[in-house]
Amino acid sequence: MAGSPEAGQGTGAAGLPMRVRIIAVAVATAVLATVAVVYTVTAVQRTEAADAPSAFGLDHGRLYFRSMREGAGAGRVARLAAAPGPETAGMRAAAAPGPDRRATGGPACERFYAAGGTALCLQRRPGIPPAAYAVVLDGRLREKRRIALTGIxxxxxxxxxxxxxxxxxxxxxxxxxxxxxxxxxxxxxxxxxxxxxxxxxxxxxxxxxxxxxxxxxxxxxxxxxxxxxxxxxxxxxxxxxxxxxxxxxxxxxxxxxxxxxxxxxxxxxxxxxxxxxxxxxxxxxxxxxxxxxxxxxxxxxxxxxxxxxxxxxxxxxxxxxxxxxxxxxxxxxxxxxxxxxxxxxxxxxxxxxxxxx
Structure with a gap:
């Protein structure tokens, strides 16, 4: 009808004006794109949060290792005191294991070593083919460099x-x-x-x-x-x-x-x-x-x-x-x-x- 706001715009199968349909599709596309971006960013942040240490760094006189105990800390770097208590003269760290007071707060590693305020974490990620990395860490176990590797x-x-x-x-x-x-x-x-x-x-x-x-x-x-x-x-x-x-x-x-x-x-x-x-x-x-x-x-x-x-x-x-x-x-x-x-x-x-x- 002449003078109708919808005149010349056409309608869809549901009777909606074409312009409204185009706007609706554009809005839906933008929403889906936003959801995808948010999901991706959240997933990355969760992965990084899972891999990143919190307030956990290299302290002198502490024994660090890769924990293999089942639970949230499995595969992550942990630490405990060099000896189970005050050491007397001649007493060595090999004398007795003492209670296991491990603290697990480091990154996930397949192999680990640390000295002089620097740590090396070898990682392996599942996939086809699997990915591997040498991760250089500072004294707070924060990543400084990552090198892609092949192999185990x-x-x-x-x-x-x-x-x-x-x-x-x-x-x-x-x-x-x-x-x-x-x-x-x-x-x-x-x-x-x-x-x-x-x-x-x-x-x-x-x-x-x-x-x-x-x-x-x-x-x-x-x-x-x-x-x-x-x-x-x-x-x-x-x-x-x-x-x-x-x-x-x-x-x-x-x-x-x-x-x-x-x-x-x-x-x-x-x-x-x-x-x-x-x-x-x-x-x-x-x-x-x-x-x-x-x-x-x-x-x-x-x-x-x-x-x-x-x-x-x-x-x-x-x-x-x-x-x-x-x-x-x-x-x-x-x-x-x-x-x-x-x-x-x-x-x-x-x-x-x-x-x-």
Whole structure:
């Protein structure tokens, strides 16, 4: 009808003016878009909140680890006191586990280590394919840098100063007890930001001669106090060797055979390592300590097979993970480094021990 406000606008099947329908569709689209954005942001915030620590940081004299206890803190970084109470002269952290007063407030990690106000968290996210990351954290366990990785997180170390970081990923396989594995080990200088994605290109001297082989694998890097010298394991032709390296010169040389996952003592005089004492993939290793001045080695009192890079709680005590009771998870044990004493359960349902000094 002439003069009608709807004239010339047309109507829809329901008799609504076309302009009204267009406005309604636009409003509905905007509402749906807003809902989608809000949902996405909320989901991201929930994920970040789940991963982010609250008031939980690195405190001196505290033992940090990855909690494997069922519940809200499973898979997250936790901490407890270095000893269950006041220590008397000569008393060591390995003496007794004491009550478990763990506090869980750190990020979710597959492997963890911390020193010098810096922490390294290796994460793995489900997906096709799964995603993995090396996350560099500050003294309050806040993220500073995230590096995308491939493979399965396996070893993590931070130098005493907090400057140098290293990590090892399984590229294929998931156990050092078999020959069907390949590793990729990286080194990060947090001061310069320089990243060595794969250290297999470092010139290697084996038996006094420059060595080349496509099957060379490195893992278990640990740094000396000067942030330049490092120790690691190299494997080739079915054998493993202890390697001493120089980062500035970018060279490495083998020191002795049958050494895996070396860990340097705080005073830089000894290396804890696992030594293959049995053939095959069942319980092949035993934990040893090597004196770097005399190059003499001795086993520690732990007679069970240790498939871990032991950590030094102090100059006298080693901590390491062993399979938990019933084959579930793992527990952290300690043992004197001098070969005496007896192993002691330190933290049940835990792994990746790191004493912050």
């Amino acid at each position: 997180p396996n070893r993590a170390r931070v130098s005493a100063s907090g400057r140098m970081l290293s990590w090892t990923m399984f590229a294929t396989g998931d156990s050092y007890a078999t020959s069907s594995f390949s590793t990729r080990t990286s080194i990060l200088d947090t001061r310069t930001g320089y990243l060595v994605k794969n250290m297999e290109d470092i010139p290697l001297t084996l038996g006094g001669r420059r060595y080349h082989s496509p099957d060379v694998n490195y893992w278990g890097v640990g740094f000396a106090r000067d942030d330049n010298r490092f120790y690691a394991t190299v494997s080739t032709k079915g054998r493993t060797y202890l390697v001493e390296g120089d980062l500035r010169a970018w060279t490495a040389r083998t020191l002795r055979e049958n050494v895996e996952c070396p860990s340097l003592s705080p005073d830089n005089t000894r290396l804890a390592f696992k030594k293959r004492v049995r053939d095959g993939a069942r319980d092949p290793w035993r934990l040893y300590v090597l004196d770097l001045r005399t190059m003499r080695e001795h086993p520690v009192a732990e007679e069970r097979s240790v498939d871990d890079q032991a950590a030094w709680l102090d100059d006298h005590t080693l901590a390491y993970a062993l399979p938990g009771s019933g084959g579930k998870g793992s527990d952290i044990w300690t043992v004197p480094a001098d070969g005496g004493g007896t192993p002691a359960l330190r933290v049940a349902e835990a792994s990746s021990p790191a004493m912050v000094r």
